[in-house]
Amino acid sequence: MINFSEGRQNFSKEIARSDSQIDLAKATLYIAQEEYPVLDIEKYLNALDMMAEELQERLPQTSYPLKIIQSINQYLFDELGFQGNTSNYYDLRNSFLNDVIDRRTGIPISLSVIYLEVAKRIDFPMLGIGMPGHFLIRPDFEYVGIFVDVFERGEILFVQDCEERLRQIYQQPVQLESHFLDPVKNKQILARMLTNLKFIYINKQELLKAIAAVERILLLFPSNQRELRDKGLLYYQLGEWVQAFQELDLYLTNFPDAEDADIIRNLLDKIKIFM
Secondary structure: OOOOOOHHEEEEEHHHHHHHHOOHHHHHHHHHOOOOOOOOOHHHHHHHHHHHHHHHHOOOOOOOHHHHHHHHHHHHHHOOOOOOOOOOOOOOOHHOOOHHHHOEEEEEEHHHHHHHHHHOOOOEEEEOOOOOOOOOOOOOOOOOEEEHHHHOOOOOEEEHHHHHHHHHHOOOOOOHHHHHHHOOOHHHHHHHHHHHHHHHHHOOHHHHHHHHHHHHHHHOOOOOHHHHHHHHHHHHHHHHHHHHHHHHHHHHHHHOOOOHHHHHHHHHHHHHHHO
C-alpha cells in the first residue's frame, strides 16, 4: 500500500470542521499532498495571500461587483497569465492547486478555487456553482444574476448563457434546470475535485491512487452509494479479493435494494472462489 498518512491526516482534520469553516485552499493543498508528500503548504497559501495583496492595490474606488470582477480578471488572467488547459484537459497537474499556481494552468474547478480564495481575501465573497460538466462561480449577493466562467478568463455569463454553455459541452440541446445553478458547499467542491482525480487515475490504471481518491470522498460523504461500491470494484480489479469482498458486502448491507444489487451479489459469489 502507498503511504498517504500526512496528507490524509491533514485533510481529515480540515474537513472535520463545519463546512463554512473549512479552509478550501488548505483542503485542496492537502489533496495534493498525497501526490507530493513534501509539499510546502505554507508556500502556496502565502502565494494566494500575495495575489490578494497585489490585487487590493488595483481595485476600483467603487465596490460595484462587475467592476471588481473586471479587476480580478485583469489581474489573474492578463497580468499573471492564468488560463484554462484546453490542450491537455486531463493532465493530473490541472487538479493539484500547487501545480495550478506554479503553471498558471488548470481546469474550471481548480482555477475557480484560486479565484474564490483570492476574492475571499479581498472581502469580495463568491460562491461555487456546480453546474453539470462545467464549474462556475458567482458573487455572493442575492439576486445578482451573473456568473463567472473562470476557465474562459472570467467571462461574465447570465442564466441564458449558462444554458448555451451546457449545449456546447454536451453537443446537444440541454434544458437548464434551476438547481444546476445552485451554490455548492466546500465539501461538495472538494468531492468534485476528488472525483476528477479518481477518473483520471482509473484511466491511467493507477488504481491504488483511485482508491485513495474514493476514500477521501467517503471522508467527506461517508454514505455515498456510488463511492462505496466503486471502492470494492477497484479492489476487485486489483485482485485484492478479501478487501473487495468486504467493501462490496458493506455496500450491499447499506444498500440492499440498489439497482445493481443482483450484479454485486453475483460478483461476490465469484470472489469467494478466489478467497
